[in-house]
Amino acid sequence: MKNKLTAVAFIFLLVITASSFIKLPYYVMKPGDAHELAPIVKVTGGNKAEGTLMLTTIKMGEATPISYAIAHWLDYEEIVPIDNVRSPHETDQEYNIRQKYLMDNSQQQAIQVAFDAAGKPYKYIYEGVYVLSVFPGMPAEGIIQAGDRITVVDGKNIESSKQFTDYVQAKQPGDEITIQFVRDGEEKKKKIALKSFSNNRNKAGIGISLTDQKRLISTPEVQLKTESIGGPSAGLMFSLEIYNQLTEQDITKGRKIAGTGTIDSDGKVGRIGGIEQKVVAADRAGAEIFFAPNDEITPELKRNNPDIEPNYNEAVKMAKEIGTDMKIIPVKTFNDALDYLLAS
Template sequence: MKTKTLIRTLVIMTIIMVATSFYYLPFYVTKPGGAHELDPIVEVKNGYEDEGELMLTTVRMGRANIYAYLMASLKKYEYIFPVEEIRSPHESDEEYNLRQLHLMADSQNHAIEVAFKKAGKFYEYTYKGIYVLNIYPSMPAEEVLMPGDRITAVDGNTFQSSEEFIEYVSKKKSGDSVKITYVRDKEEMVETISLEAFPDMPDKVGLGITLSDDKEIKTDPPVKLDTEEIGGPSAGLMFSLEIYNQLTKDDITKGHSIAGTGTISENGEVGRIGGIEQKVIAADKAGAEYFLAPHENITKEMKEKYPELESNYTAAKRTAEDIGTDMKVIPVKSFDEALAFLQTLAK
């Protein structure tokens, strides 16, 4: 009888544990991810080989169930964030993932542009339209458009930037309609959508979408990046360095293992990213000798508003000291600064 009771109790407990593991709390948990060599990810046609390796670093992130929440509460470099600190207002999980993938695409374009410009190689952009990132609830676009749609024309007019699109729509008033030409799953469609004032911004009239430019970059030689499901813009700096290294004869790695992170703008500025401490840990576990960290300027105004705010480099250096790594953390503010450091390395 006792054996049967024990078995029944264990079965019930197992069912409860399985059931609760699928119940997600309104939080995200982040933890150290991995460091990925860029050679298999980035391919410049007929590009030069390197003796060392450049690596991008990632953070693992997911919605928290009760067990993930409790584990993160106990571990030093696992962090818990409320959903509203990760996703934009009115943004679903699907829209968040799409936004991250689009940010990755933009990051790749910027990285290619910076590298090709520095190497003196040919590149050009083709404008493809307006990329729909999010749909505001209860706005007219909700009935027609979906995240991931690409708007190619409005009332028959094509645009060369999202700014031109916004300027055109802003001249309309509530109750007006526009004819939207858009592409979904390679199929072109045309629908008429009315314009309304935003519920939380009554002075602003629109369709109810968050948008971004959708551009394609063409280069000579061609570049292929196999990023699969890696999202977000934080690999921009390392992409640009890898592309440049394959474009030029001199190997900037000089046989060293170099990890890093940071966004990259069209003009080569390196920007702040999230999860810097966790990326330092990922790079250390992968055996990196150097870690390139954004050293963005923290203005007086920013410090007054967020007294505890510090640069990525400051946080990365502190983390490296805390975990006792021999890996050197290098502050960088631009692509040129990162390249200048790498050129000082001995073979």
């Protein structure tokens, strides 16, 4: 009997262990942390604040049978289909690289918005075409990788991703191009034969998704230490922290302020995922104020997802559910958040 029980226990342990390595087509999203921005954002000669500005994060990982089951029972955990997180054909590595790019781009836009508001100088330097992903079965596969930066094609310096796309698409399937690119600081040069796309036989390409990579240079210099954080959702809070360090007036006024939202170069605050989990994270950190994007729900979004609501509405519902005294403040722009902090 003892041997049978031992065998059953061993098999059960084996099944549990194996289940922890099986990946399901879902992600599990749960509350992360609220990170103080002052240690992360450093403006040369910047001013210190009495209060605290915080970015909020979520913890998200690919679901296993165990984590999927647990998420059904635990509060504030959410199961998200993988197609809602990753693009078609996107690998784990490409997803992580895309998140890093989005974070880097978000930082630069946050600097621009804060410097515009504070009347400080900056400029952009174009660095080339940034590769976000490589399509399976296309010529770039095995030659180009996500994260590479293409700088030259057929001896011509690239000045925009549109220029690169127009140049390549003017050629025919089977034509060769020579590209120069940078990977991990090392310059490389390769020839690639173009191929027609399966959904458009008359259109030739190498099979990459791309965007522009620019580097912002500001005076004073801004440094952001965000190695462990990905995605663009901290843009609004970055811009507020940078602005607060640039100017003499302390917009925190001794308060603990959290929030979320993307930021574009015009200061518009955009929708993010995981707003409910971020409200929980901010409350746990003792935040008094939480900025939530008051995004517009377009008819197309509503058609594809009838239950969708603005981030602000979702944040208010979660705040009521957890019984927090934290004020949820709707914002559409950087100036909305700034004006609220100055007036309150």
